[in-house]
Amino acid sequence: MTTDGNGALLRELAAVLPAEALVTDADVLDAHRRDQAEWAPAGLPQVLVRATCTEDVRAVLRIASARRVPVVPRGAGSGLSGGANALDGCIVLSLMRMNRVLEVDAKGMLAVVQPGVLNAEVKAAAAAHGLWYSPDPASWEFSSLGGNLATNAGGLCCVKYGVTGDAVLGLEVVLADGSVVRTGGRTVKNVAGYDLTRLFVGSEGTLGVITEATLKLRPKPPKATTLVATFPTLAGAGAAVTDIMARTRPSMLELMDQATCRAVEAYKPLGLDVDAAAFLLARSDAGGEQGVAEIEAMASCCEATGATFVMHTSDEAEGELLLTARRLAYPALERQGATLLDDVGVPLSRIPELFAAVERIAADRGVLVGTFGHAGDGNMHPTVVFDRQDAAALERARGAFDDILGAALDLGGTITGEHGVGALKQPFLGRQLGEEGLRLHRRIKGAMDPLGILNPGKVL
Amino acid sequence: MTTDGNGALLRELAAVLPAEALVTDADVLDAHRRDQAEWAPAGLPQVLVRATCTEDVRAVLRIASARRVPVVPRGAGSGLSGGANALDGCIVLSLMRMNRVLEVDAKGMLAVVQPGVLNAEVKAAAAAHGLWYSPDPASWEFSSLGGNLATNAGGLCCVKYGVTGDAVLGLEVVLADGSVVRTGGRTVKNVAGYDLTRLFVGSEGTLGVITEATLKLRPKPPKATTLVATFPTLAGAGAAVTDIMARTRPSMLELMDQATCRAVEAYKPLGLDVDAAAFLLARSDAGGEQGVAEIEAMASCCEATGATFVMHTSDEAEGELLLTARRLAYPALERQGATLLDDVGVPLSRIPELFAAVERIAADRGVLVGTFGHAGDGNMHPTVVFDRQDAAALERARGAFDDILGAALDLGGTITGEHGVGALKQPFLGRQLGEEGLRLHRRIKGAMDPLGILNPGKVL
CATH class of the missing domain: 3.30.70.2740 (Alpha-Beta Plaits)
Incomplete structure (x- = not known):
């Protein structure tokens, strides 16, 4: 199963990890070589480790450090920049078996989760307590929290509620040498020491491996009111966006250009105006009459900046229907x-x-x-x-x-x-x-991963 | 004016800085020894430098690095933890003459400011464009933005709008060796490289000297509705807080205990119930009827958790009056x-x-x-x-x-x-x-300030 060159590494890993955690099957390795960034380079790993606990991650990093073997941490593999792509001879370290919601503290408005849990599972766990985990990358149904953290993933509602990093209170991270640090904590505000939570979030596995995250939960927002508008010019659509942002607090504010609208219509005819230069979609979740007032203010912005068609609805089903065009944007383009x-x-x-x-x-x-x-x-x-x-x-x-x-x-x-x-x-x-x-980035990387074993060639 | 020991340092500084930037007058130095943290240790600086531009800051740090002299950056001196306190023989580097709002980009919803500008001046500059800079430390009328950034200052409205760091898009920072980096940028979302903006924010001048900040502006929120409630037990008040946070989005949620209420009443009789265990103050800025609905939901939370008195008002003047007790809390305690x-x-x-x-x-x-x-x-x-x-x-x-x-x-x-x-x-x-x-903190500090000249003895 193993070649002569990596036999020693595998023996060392096997000595400290359960047998089922180690995979060298060629097909499985091949399936763990890359994420969704089809065009980014990807090498061939020598082994896949499926960690089940922080101690597994520590063991992998200690051995990798001792042997100077690159480690590529990996979540669900839904990334779009090749951040989880393998290097030749590396260890791919999958966190997908560390997939538990460890705690939901409803009164403390927080959840503690492992990195392999899906975004959707965190949302569901929060919802079971009447609360909401707000970050919503388009991949929320199949992306892992660890990947969301590694890329500081955004989404549709971050225009009002912030990106992944804005929802993180604290982390447990295994460093390159196998030591474990905890950053942040369980409080909303915390200025004791440097903001290492934010340093790890978005660092794409190049500074440490996140093994646990404490996430901030919010009350569920009121039901959203939805607006769509079409513009004959891009300048008009752009002016509508800046006006809406200056006057209201949309919970969603999306644009699609003509090429995208045409792709959507070709894929699934929705009656979009394929001659319009831009299609704008906005939501307010201010709630009740304030939500209606806010969406009407957005409609005024669109009219004042030259929209040829504006409509809005507080009906939830109709609102979801209006979102369809936006949800189909990428699938429709992929069809082309x-x-x-x-x-x-x-x-x-x-x-x-x-x-x-x-x-x-x-x-x-x-x-x-x-x-x-x-x-x-x-x-x-x-x-x-x-x-x-x-x-x-x-x-x-x-x-x-x-x-x-x-x-x-x-x-x-x-x-x-x-x-x-x-x-x-x-x-x-x-x-x-x-x-x-760049020089400062390298100094920080060098201080935290002096041997350069953590996801080398990514970011820097 | 100068002693033999520091003559060479002063000559080097004088060679590259305008004469009026250098101060060695004993009384002035004494006035720049400490912030408002009366009980924190403070040494005697050998010179105060009043920087007027980034180039001045670079010159100071280059010379300080060459001579291994500690540099203590300083804003308005309103800090509460001794973060700006001098060390014997240090250079105190005041940023208060770098006090301009360089730009307000209303359409881009951002302001570019120097560190010596006061928080109140940023708010005013934003308001002149119909916008709002949200962070509001209690010191907002007299604290500098640089100090707000250095401590990641909070305030009353961060329960809804976040702390200082949440409003920072990018920074210009002079590093210990005099080199200049720009972090972040002018975009709301940005995951290109590590989040160094957040690393510098809250680092209290120990990693670099912030010479410019790009700040996120928001639309002005609707007028607030204000609630006060008193509780016979602390447990009841605590339960009200968690219920309110789980069900609503207060723009302010403050508590005062009996000892504080008694101090306020002794200082300025407002008719507070001095036998209550806790006094709670909350606001909603959801606006219009939604604001009233939200404040009524908060009132229900208070009643359900045992409040003996609850009242709320949408009248602005009355709302400000209700805030008086909270605003007087610290001054009243200081009177005692x-x-x-x-x-x-x-x-x-x-x-x-x-x-x-x-x-x-x-x-x-x-x-x-x-x-x-x-x-x-x-x-x-x-x-x-x-x-x-x-x-x-x-x-x-x-x-x-x-x-x-x-x-x-x-x-x-x-x-x-x-x-x-x-x-x-x-x-x-x-x-x-x-x-x-701690070890990880020291590694990062060591990588960014290898000679340890930046505000030594603070934080770490």
């Missing part, structure tokens, strides 16, 4: 060909410029790009669609993907808003952070 | 003697236990302790009052102060929720973080 899903952020005021730049890039590169995303946060997903069989098309698509990153940076934005740097965008990070910024 | 103001946090569900522990400690130590604070965040300020002239009383007060930190830790809490560790609580940090936690 292979996709490169991007994840850029720009300052709120520059969304129309981002759309314009993406249109220009699509024309220049001769590719189709559909853009949709979390307009209220300035976080958009321009998605390059191309013919998988056509090597030249892939080349052009990659060019467009890179150009979009450059455009976001030129607009004072970021190369990733919620998916992470991973392996996919690592080459671009320096352009965003600058030489001094 | 010298004070040691503590700042502990506990999980939301354990507030009654904290109150009980504080009562026990006050009795055991024979001191008066008035407790008030941000109940909705579990962040309370037990304030030990004692006779300044009585050395034995000071000793007992210090004992009580320390006991309260221990009690918070025993309840799964924190030694500081919003004031910072500074010099005052540095000896207690290890008990909260544990040996591994």
Whole structure:
């Protein structure tokens, strides 16, 4: 089962871990080589370890440190930046068997969970106590909390309720040398020492392996009121977004461009206006008459900025129906060909410029790009669609993907808003952070993982 | 003016800084030795530098690094943990002349400010554009943004809107060696690299000197509705807090104990029930009828948990009047003697236990302790009052102060929720973080400030 080269590593792991935790079957290893970022490089691991407890993780990291073997932590594998992609000869450390909700303290408004629990399971555990775990990445039904933490995952409702990191009170983390630290705690406010919780959140497994998280729960918000509007120009849609954000507190504020609307209509005819430049979707969960007043204020913003069609509803079923177009955006684009899903952020005021730049890039590169995303946060997903069989098309698509990153940076934005740097965008990070910024990152990485065994080649 | 020992340092500083930036006058130095934490140790600086730009800060840190001279960054000096207290022979680096609001981007919902600007000035600049900078430490009228950032300051409205760090999009920071990094940016969401913004926020000048901050602005919230309630037992008040937090989203949720209410009544008779065990103050800014519905839900929570008196009002002037008691809490306690103001946090569900522990400690130590604070965040300020002239009383007060930190830790809490560790609580940090936690802190500190010149003896 093992080759000569890694026999010693496997023997050491087998000495401290239960037999069923160690997997070297080629098919299983192959299934654990990569996440959903199809185009990011992925190597071949020598072993998969399925940890069942913190002690397992410690054992793996102690052995990996002693033998200088890279460790790639892995959750559900739903990542979109190659952050969980294997390196040749590495240990893939799956946290998916550490999948328990350890505690829900309803009065303390918190939950303590293991990293392999799914986002949906945390939501369900909170709901059983009448509470709400707010972070809602699109992958919430199948992504693990550990992955959400590793990428500081966003979602639709973070425009009002914040990203994953905003819901984390504390962590248990195993460091590269196998030692265990606890960061933060069970209190909402805490300034005792550095904010290491936030340092680990979003660090994509390069600084430590999160083995437990204490999460902040909220009361369930009132029922949402939903608005849709279409705009003849991107500038008008962008103006509506900034006006809505300045005057109201939407619990959702999404935009889709014409290419995306056309893909959705082609996939599932919903009666969208395929000649409109942009389709806007907003929600208020202010509740009751205030929710209606807030959605009416949003409608006024849309009308004042040139929307050709505006409607809103407080009926829940109808509201869900209006969301369908947005939910189908990515699946519909995927139907049109292979996709490169991007994840850029720009300052709120520059969304129309981002759309314009993406249109220009699509024309220049001769590719189709559909853009949709979390307009209220300035976080958009321009998605390059191309013919998988056509090597030249892939080349052009990659060019467009890179150009979009450059455009976001030129607009004072970021190369990733919620998916992470991973392996996919690592080459671009320096352009965003600058030489001094990169140097500081390396100093911190060096202090926390001096042997460089934790997910090497990711982020930095 | 200068002694032989520091002549060379002063000459080097004078060579690169304008003459008016350098102060060695003994009286001025004495006025810059400490913040408001009266009982924290403070040394005698050899020079005060009043920086006017990032370049000044760089020059100071380069020279300080070359000469291994400690640098203590300083804002308005309103800190409560000795974080800005001088060390013998140090450079005190004042940022108060870097006091400009550089930009308000209303459409981008952000402001760019220098560290010496007051919190109130940021609020005013935002308000001029119809927007709101939410963080509101009690010191908001006289504390600097740099200090707010250094301590990750909290306040009354963070129960709904978060602490200072939640409002920071990006920073410019000068590192110990004089290099400059920019963290974060102008986007709401950003996962490109580690969250260094949050690492610097709350690090109390021990990792770098913040020279610019990009702050998130919000729409102004609707007018608030205000509720007050009194409780015959602390357990009842605690139950009201957890019920209110589980069912509503208060924009303020404060508690005061009997000792505090009595101090307020003695200072300024407001007709408070001085026989009640606790006085609760809550607000909703949900707006309109929803605000009234929310405050009525809070009132129901209070009635269900045994409140003997509950009233609420949507009248703004009346609401402000009801806040008076809370605003006078600390000034009223200060009237009763010298004070040691503590700042502990506990999980939301354990507030009654904290109150009980504080009562026990006050009795055991024979001191008066008035407790008030941000109940909705579990962040309370037990304030030990004692006779300044009585050395034995000071000793007992210090004992009580320390006991309260221990009690918070025993309840799964924190030694500081919003004031910072500074010099005052540095000896207690290890008990909260544990040996591994402290070790990780020191590794990060060592990587970022290898010569240990940045505010040594604070936090760690």
